[in-house]
Amino acid sequence: MFKIVVCVKAVPDPKEACNIKIDPVTKTLMRCDVPMVLNPLDKYALEAALQFKEQFDAHISVLSMGPPEAGNIVKECLALGADQGFLLSDRAFAGADAFATAYTLAKGIEKIGPFDVVFCGMASSDGSTEWVGPEIATFLKIPVVTRITEIVEYNGQWWTVKAELENGYRLVRVQIPAVFTVTRALNTPRRLSFSGIIKARKKEITQWGIQQLGVSEASVGLKGSPSIVSTIATMDSRRKVEILEGKREEKAEQLVQRLANAGVL
Amino acid sequence: MIDFTLTEEQEMFRKAAQEFAETQVAPKVPEMEETGKVSLELVKAMAEAEMMALTIPEEYGGLGLGYTARLIALEEISKVSVAAGMMLQVFALGIEPILKYGTDAQKKKFLPGLATGERLASTAVTEATGGSDPTGIRSTYKKDGEDYILNGRKCFITNAHIADTITVLAKDDENPKAFSTFIMEKGMDGFKATHEENKVGMRGCNTGELAYENCRVPKENLVGVEGKGLGVALAAIGDVGRGGMVGCALGLQAACLDVSVKFANERILYGKPISRLQTIQNKLADMKIDLEAGRLLGYRAASMQDKGERSSNEFAVAKYFSTEAAQRAAKMASDIHGGYGCMEEYAVSRYMRDSFVLGPSAGTSDIMKVIIARWTLS
Numbered sequence: 001m002f003k004i005v006v007c008v009k010a011v012p013d014p015k016e017a018c019n020i021k022i023d024p025v026t027k028t029l030m031r032c033d034v035p036m037v038l039n040p041l042d043k044y045a046l047e048a049a050l051q052f053k054e055q056f057d058a059h060i061s062v063l064s065m066g067p068p069e070a071g072n073i074v075k076e077c078l079a080l081g082a083d084q085g086f087l088l089s090d091r092a093f094a095g096a097d098a099f100a101t102a103y104t105l106a107k108g109i110e111k112i113g114p115f116d117v118v119f120c121g122m123a124s125s126d127g128s129t130e131w132v133g134p135e136i137a138t139f140l141k142i143p144v145v146t147r148i149t150e151i152v153e154y155n156g157q158w159w160t161v162k163a164e165l166e167n168g169y170r171l172v173r174v175q176i177p178a179v180f181t182v183t184r185a186l187n188t189p190r191r192l193s194f195s196g197i198i199k200a201r202k203k204e205i206t207q208w209g210i211q212q213l214g215v216s217e218a219s220v221g222l223k224g225s226p227s228i229v230s231t232i233a234t235m236d237s238r239r240k241v242e243i244l245e246g247k248r249e250e251k252a253e254q255l256v257q258r259l260a261n262a263g264v265l
Numbered sequence: 266m267i268d269f270t271l272t273e274e275q276e277m278f279r280k281a282a283q284e285f286a287e288t289q290v291a292p293k294v295p296e297m298e299e300t301g302k303v304s305l306e307l308v309k310a311m312a313e314a315e316m317m318a319l320t321i322p323e324e325y326g327g328l329g330l331g332y333t334a335r336l337i338a339l340e341e342i343s344k345v346s347v348a349a350g351m352m353l354q355v356f357a358l359g360i361e362p363i364l365k366y367g368t369d370a371q372k373k374k375f376l377p378g379l380a381t382g383e384r385l386a387s388t389a390v391t392e393a394t395g396g397s398d399p400t401g402i403r404s405t406y407k408k409d410g411e412d413y414i415l416n417g418r419k420c421f422i423t424n425a426h427i428a429d430t431i432t433v434l435a436k437d438d439e440n441p442k443a444f445s446t447f448i449m450e451k452g453m454d455g456f457k458a459t460h461e462e463n464k465v466g467m468r469g470c471n472t473g474e475l476a477y478e479n480c481r482v483p484k485e486n487l488v489g490v491e492g493k494g495l496g497v498a499l500a501a502i503g504d505v506g507r508g509g510m511v512g513c514a515l516g517l518q519a520a521c522l523d524v525s526v527k528f529a530n531e532r533i534l535y536g537k538p539i540s541r542l543q544t545i546q547n548k549l550a551d552m553k554i555d556l557e558a559g560r561l562l563g564y565r566a567a568s569m570q571d572k573g574e575r576s577s578n579e580f581a582v583a584k585y586f587s588t589e590a591a592q593r594a595a596k597m598a599s600d601i602h603g604g605y606g607c608m609e610e611y612a613v614s615r616y617m618r619d620s621f622v623l624g625p626s627a628g629t630s631d632i633m634k635v636i637i638a639r640w641t642l643s
């Protein structure tokens with residue numbers, strides 16, 4: 001059976017972005033005030049796995065690293081159709097940068113067992129580094145294709161995918177096992193269904209800490225993070241209101257001119 | 266200590282309903298408002314999202330999730346469209362008499378199709394002589410061999426023109442104290458939906474009249490015991506009807522509060538958002554208090570219903586409170602919006618119109634007080 005691992009992350013609800021605050025001392029997001037949700041791009045990663053499973057015999061494991069509450073988003077993935085959930089949760093994992101996160105997730109993937117494909121969202125809505133997927137591939141010593149927009153062909157051990165570039169795209173033929181980070185163009189994620197939620201009652205979530213993963217404290221979390229956030233600032237975006245005077249045609253003319261001057265047109 | 270929190274699974278139900286409402290219901294609202302007609306695409310989407318299957322047991326093709334899950338779904342859908350919430354609430358109201366009093370054969374025959382949405386349900390009690398006093402109805406039935414012959418008219422029936430399976434209350438032609446409930450089906454000879462109402466609010470939720478003239482109904486369609494049909498109809502309305510209206514009202518309350526908070530934070534007066542003005546804060550606080558109280562009353566009653574306990578009195582309290590609170594919320598939301606609150610482009614004008622339709626549905630506030638007083642004095 002084909003084995004797929006989907007890496008997911010619990011992030012502060014982007015709809016509540018205006019309420020997200022930054023801890024001035026630790027330079028981290030103060031997550032307690034905002035509900036945590038499944039990272040939007042990870043839904044596309046899961047959907048890619050689910051669509052593959054609709055065509056072929058496959059088993060989907062969902063893997064996340066986070067506090068125990070992140071189990072909720074793993075459960076949500078199970079309700080959406082994944083088969084099994086894994087949560088890497090330990091105080092030692094806290095404060096991890098992209099490198100330490102990828103290392104911990106890679107260890108989790110190895111512990112889950114043999115796999116064919118790993119899907120990740122292209123980026124998380126809170127960190128947005130786009131590093132975790134490629135770094136997982138590096139730790140697992142397998143190829144990675146980032147920003148995929150289409151899976152053109154599944155052909156045994158060789159997959160052909162289309163991936164976006166800044167000014168175009170590239171077609172990549174890659175041998176699996178591989179890591180793919182996905183964009184929103186790849187598919188349309190399905191919605192939660194009531195019957196899916198009922199089915200998830202019987203699906204398991206396994207929680208692993210530092211002991212079960214067999215990693216040292218120095219290699220994970222804040223201690224295992226080579227990068228530090230030296231400063232962080234919020235952007236103060238303010239609207240400027242200007243009332244245009246004159247006849248309708250004159251106002252339209254002025255508006256077009258101003259938009260052109262602002263570089264919008 | 267009493268646990269007032271929803272379970273992790275119930276929170277997921279809320280999310281599922283929320284996603285459905287935002288992606289499938291919201292795009293249909295302008296068309297429903299404009300035409301006042303049911304969106305059949307929306308009905309189909311509701312069926313695909315298993316919304317009609319919530320209260321039907323798994324053995325009959327449903328999900329067996331019960332009434333708290335139903336209340337959650339109704340609240341979230343009504344937050345986006347009270348009309349859609351109302352339509353859905355009455356599907357369940359039509360299903361309930363079969364669920365509660367139907368024979369196994371009736372359940373096997375009707376429930377699977379109602380669970381998938383292949384068939385749509387409604388219930389018909391109200392007549393021109395009134396809905397609050399069901400004993401005053403004039404529809405009659407009389408035995409004719411193995412069948413019953415029904416004659417009469419019903420009015421203000423939600424889903425009248427789209428329902429396929431309707432539980433109808435009628436009075437014994439020869440005994441004015443005996444009532445029976447029958448399952449009537451679209452296509453029966455002499456049975457048809459007639460006038461369609463043009464309501465001030467909940468536009469896009471069908472309301473109309475039903476007429477049946479010498480309509481022959483087989484004895485297999487009698488629900489419960491002949492002559493005891495008043496209990497059948499009222500039990501469904503008492504729990505499921507009132508409970509459904511609580512869901513619609515809570516959704517509207519939440520919507521009013523959401524748009525008010527957003528507007529109050531964006532509208533600048535005296536050089537600052539009006540949310541910093543105490544008079545506006547006072548209104549927002551009142552709306553919040555009403556919403557919290559309404560939820561406690563409604564979800565408590567639904568939780569009792571899920572345990573199989575009698576909950577019609579608790580739902581009467583919740584229905585009275587939440588529908589009155591929804592009207593207050595719509596008024597306050599409109600006040601906060603000032604002149605914009607009178608404009609059709611702003612949802613609050615729709616909320617105001619919808620709020621007034623909540624009151625009479627499944628029993629007016631005055632009737633709720635009669636029920637509550639009777640409960641208190643008993």
